[in-house]
Amino acid sequence: MNKPRIILHIDMNSYFASVEQQANPFLRGRAVGVCAYLSPNGIILASSREAKEKGIKTGCSVRDAKFIDPEMIFLENEPAKYRAVTKKFFAILADYTDQVEPYSIDEAFVDLTGWAKDFSSAEKIAEEIRNRIKKEVGEWLECSIGISWTKFLAKFAGDIAPKKSTLIIHNQNELALILKNRNLKEAWGINKRMEIKLNSLGIFSLLDLKNYDAGKIKRKLGLYGYYLWCHVNGQEISHINVGSEAPKSIGHSYCIPKKSKDKEYLAMVLCKLCEKTGRRLRSLGLEAQRISLNLAFVEVGGISKSLKIQDKMFTSEDIFKQAEKMLNEQNLIFPIRIVAVSVSALSPSSNQMSFFENKIIQKDLSLALDKINNKYGEFAIVRGQMFGARDMAQDRIGFRKCSLDS
């Protein structure tokens, strides 16, 4: 019989804000919000423990947070700093097993199967990791740790564990007790829409979901519903993915400070986003065949367009040409607040000749420009159209899977 797996999930608490408080001890004990932008509509990406105690949570706007606590300190996010700290704590995790899956900038799964004898020794390792993070990375950094036999249960345990502590789900009996009266949306992978679907089947708690008939849920909600059922029944459907998966799409977005319908201005923003997208595409040695443009109105709604093209895109000019064409085709009824561009249908770059234009020369030129930017810094050399866009769409960081390379 196979021995049960031992999975540990680690989640850094109030990560970006804690890193800022680690760097500057005078911020400790104060409400701090790390924001994407410091404008009144800017969103708080991470609030400190002190801010959370006042009800200022992640996702709150700067304006609302200032209303709740006029003394609150707002900082613009600094990706290089968080990536550096993440690298340090991931390095600590790698001392315990070679099976570490970075799940996001502040979360990771660690497979301790074969490295820890049982859940009790895994708990000791968890404590050691927690102490080492404090000693080797920063004394202000706290984490929640969950331990169980599947990734889902380890993450669920970590999510419901009190801050700065470890929670273990040992067995099915304990699982049933923990799931009892738990809201559906507390589980990883269940959003409002899925909650409504589950409610329509008479499922109102995670324990209801666990006790539901597996065949019936698969018929009613398809494979995704069945996976949710597996999750709460402690059945593993995924394994630890060491390293990063190849991206399915690459893109950038920007919340523009000057809400505008002016297509010339929007094209300048778009040009910079296309350059950033192109840089990442080329650094991965890929080309793309699909492009998507998203424009969000200041009012509700927006425009979302996607296009599959004949010739694959590799240079920033290829991407911008398509994106600008799509932009010019749109009737902008309201000013735009967010511009986003992404490319997908990715494949390894080839040097296939085109019937219509000499693409190889353009590819070589792009690669040469990339070399200049690598040597002298981002945007050392840019398209003329990008003049004036230097401070736009700077490096930002998200919570989803992300590269730790700055």
Add this chain to the structure above:
Amino acid sequence: MICVVCYVKNMYEKLDEKIDVLVEFTDGNVVPNYFRWQDRTYKVEKINLVHSERKGNDKIYYFSVSNNVNFFRLAFFTRDLSWRIQELYYE
């Protein structure tokens, strides 16, 4: 520099000035102990965080340091081996 900070009561200053730094090489690390800025010498009592960033060919090491009353961010540029003070926070 990306870090733009919105503090209350002008406790924060963003700077970009050359400084002289006295460092110690210990345990394989570089540790700034004192630095001289605007004709005053400051003792680094605690290094709170060290992180680095690449900007083109340059690699910059940032030291977030403090004493009892101030927070400073010192930057070491490996391309020309220079030190600069970039942030100051005081209460």
